[in-house]
Amino acid sequence: DAGVIQSPRHEVTEMGQEVTLRCKPISGHNSLFWYRQTMMRGLELLIYFNNNVPIDDSGMPEDRFSAKMPNASFSTLKIQPSEPRDSAVYFCASSFSDRGNTEAFFGQGTRLTVV
Amino acid sequence: AQSVSQHNHHVILSEAASLELGCNYSYGGTVNLFWYVQYPGQHLQLLLKYFSGDPLVKGIKGFEAEFIKSKFSFNLRKPSVQWSDTAEYFCAVNRGNSGYALNFGKGTSLLVTP
Numbered sequence: 104d105a106g107v108i109q110s111p112r113h114e115v116t117e118m119g120q121e122v123t124l125r126c127k128p129i130s131g132h133n134s135l136f137w138y139r140q141t142m143m144r145g146l147e148l149l150i151y152f153n154n155n156v157p158i159d160d161s162g163m164p165e166d167r168f169s170a171k172m173p174n175a176s177f178s179t180l181k182i183q184p185s186e187p188r189d190s191a192v193y194f195c196a197s198s199f200s201d202r203g204n205t206e207a208f209f210g211q212g213t214r215l216t217v218v
Numbered sequence: 219a220q221s222v223s224q225h226n227h228h229v230i231l232s233e234a235a236s237l238e239l240g241c242n243y244s245y246g247g248t249v250n251l252f253w254y255v256q257y258p259g260q261h262l263q264l265l266l267k268y269f270s271g272d273p274l275v276k277g278i279k280g281f282e283a284e285f286i287k288s289k290f291s292f293n294l295r296k297p298s299v300q301w302s303d304t305a306e307y308f309c310a311v312n313r314g315n316s317g318y319a320l321n322f323g324k325g326t327s328l329l330v331t332p
Binding site: 136 | 252254260261262263264267308319320321322323324325
């Protein structure tokens with residue numbers, strides 16, 4: 104398996120524009136996580152899905168952020184409209200677990216810069 | 219809310235020195251514990267994990283960690299670091315039997331000098 108695949112790797116956009124980040128989890132995994140990494144806050148969980156259903160979205164910072172998982176092999180994280188403070192590295196991770204006792208595998212991340 | 223604390227934010231060591239990075243968590247129930255490493259410009263990779271059994275866990279690249287339940291700790295150790303261990307190290311916890319998402323500490327930046 105190629106691992107968790109994220110696209111794009113880098114995104115530079117202007118404030119106010121819509122940004123869509125994409126993630127393909129490892130085949131067979133049933134949990135998917137979106138994290139945001141910044142120098143100030145470290146790694147923050149934004150949202151996670153189990154069997155394509157959002158379980159906890161309490162980490163989504165604002166209504167400008169939304170995430171979907173239409174099927175087991177694809178998820179998107181959308182920011183609309185984007186703001187400079189959204190600049191960060193966004194990681195997607197996936198795991199197979201029925202009790203949380205397996206590791207999460209991370210993608211390479213998307214470095215987002217909002218100017 | 220469950221939290222994960224890493225005591226050392228920046229550590230500088232010379233090659234061959236011993237390493238210990240502290241990690242404490244606040245949740246009192248059953249937990250699963252992890253250490254991840256992030257090399258410069260890379261994604262997070264698992265170093266080791268603890269689910270149950272022997273509280274002394276051995277991971278890749280000579281790393282080990284000890285789970286001390288009474289202290290809510292899961293410290294990472296390596297007897298002799300190498301320059302290639304320069305990276306950011308993250309402790310993470312999730313709650314066994316409910317909730318799958320990892321809660322991460324703020325990370326410890328390790329610099330190993332030749």
